[in-house]
Amino acid sequence: MKKVNIYFNRWFSVAFHYMNLIRNNEDGIPFQIFATHPDPQHMSLQGADVAGTEPALKGIEYVQFCVDFCRRNEIDIFIPRLHMLDIALHAPMFDAIGTKVLVCRDLDLLKSIMDKGRFYENVTDKGIMIIPDYHVVRTAEQFKVAYQDLVAKGHRVCFKPTETEGGLGFRIIDNDRIPLQELFGHVTPLISFDEAYRILSGEAFFPDLMVMELLEGYEYSIDCLADENGKLLAAVPRRKAGGRLRLMEHIPELELIAARVAETYKIPFNFNIQMKYSGTTPKLLEINPRMSGGLHISCLSGINFPYLAVKSALGGEVQPAGFADNVLASHVEQPLIMRINGESAVHDTVN
Template sequence: MKKVNIYFNRWFSVAYHYMNLIRNNEDGVPVQIFATHPDIHHMSLQGADVAGTEPALTGIEYVQFCVDFCRRNEIDIFIPRLHMLDIALHAAMFDAIGTKVLVCRDLDLLETIMDKGKFYESVKETGIMTIPDYHVVSTAEQFKEAYHDLVAKGHHVCFKPTETEGGLGFRIIDNTRSPLQELFGHVTPLISFDEAYRILGSEPTFPELMVMELLEGYEYSIDCLSDENGRLLAAVPRRKAGGRLRLMEHIPELEEIASRVAEVYKIPFNFNIQMKYSGGIPKLLEINPRMSGGLHISCLSGINFPYLAVKSALGGEVQPAEFGDNVLASHVEQPLIMKINGESVIPDPVN
């Protein structure tokens, strides 16, 4: 059986787990995994067979680096994270060398998903799920108006950039906080309205922020798998269950939301929907058109999300999959030796 060459560009550390899930696939398909990152000691590279460093490039120059890497190493499947939109824009360059890219090729959709303000407008038009009350602002005065509007509706308020990953830039407005106590305690996302207004007012305009109602119920991350045409094959709702515990559970209304998202947007391969409850109603936080940071935990449900996406991209038949009973899971650190007597034990360098 021919070995499949798979390439990950700059990813999070958890890509280490994705790589091993693909390598230890249930069909016994042999794979060779390549990965690049600016830091040759980055943990994601420890799951690769062949590792290399990435240059600090953007736009078409970065895409050309990836194309050259794929050509040199005869890559069959490219799973991008960094500069995903640029890579999707130039996907034909990868087609020309026989590399399949696991990315959404609908550029308008991809741009919309990656801008939370635009995506909320899109969801509002479709009506497929509930969104929080929100405003998009770019001046201090707009921020002030948005804040007072949401407070008048009875909401606690938070804000975050419209274009960001994870929790970067997320803040909760709390006018009861004690800055002195916080100075001696843990770093928190709390900020008072007056402080936020003062900081935002230091510039005439700033990158767009979403000012929105703070949702205070359970947060669910729904890991989803679709085929190349966007047909939903699997969905696993996952939430924190205290400490390091994670619970994968059947929530019919969340599984139905995943089905509607797939039907309307047809996002291919792996994607993730983040929802949070408020007053018993699940409301959208965001959608990530890629594998989520906790996907390896959802794979403990028995569904190998990374490998099945690869299998689908290679033209293999992937049947719809459901997990059985609810699964409570956790994780522990795994120590790895990086060097012995000064000799590196990292993967083989790229030629």
């Protein structure tokens, strides 16, 4: 059986797990996995059969690099993370060489999802989820008004850039901080209003910030699988359960939200919905139109999310999948010898 060639461009370290989940699939389909990253010793490359070094490019130049890489290596499936919007914009270039790209092709939706302010407006119009109270600001005075409004509504307040990944730029306003204790303790996301206002006042305008109510209940990451047309095939709500523990559990209202998101937006393949509770009400944090950083944990539910997305993209039949019982999981460090010039991985430096 001919091997299927899969390519991951610059991904997080957890792509190591995605690659092995695809490789160790239940159908016994053979895969050859390619990956590129600017750091030739990045952990994600350790899961690849063929690894390459990415150049520092943006826009159409980066897309052309990916197209050339796919053409040269006869890539069947491309799973992008870096510059996903540019790649989606030029997806026909990959179609022309026979490479299937696992990306949402609804460009307006993709642009909206990547800007949290715009997407909150979209969700509000659709009425499919509840969103936190928030303001989008660009000046220090707007920041002050937003903060005062949220406090008047009884909220604790946090803020983060509207265009960011993970926890980058996330801060919680806490006016009871003791700076000296923090200086000798762990780094925290806490900042006083006065300090934040002082910093922001140093610029006439700054990139959009979302100032919002701080949600203090459980945070759930709902890993979702859909077919190429956006039909939902699986959804697993996952949350932290103390320390390294992670709990995958059936939460009917969150599973219903996943179904509504899939029906409304038709995001194909793998995507992730982040919700956080305010009391008994789940509110949207964000949606990621890609595999989440914790997806390999959700696969312990028995659903091989990365492989099933690839199988669907290859035209295979994928049935709706569920998990019977709640699953409590954790992880331990695994020592690994880095393969730099090893026989099992060829590192092809690309200029």
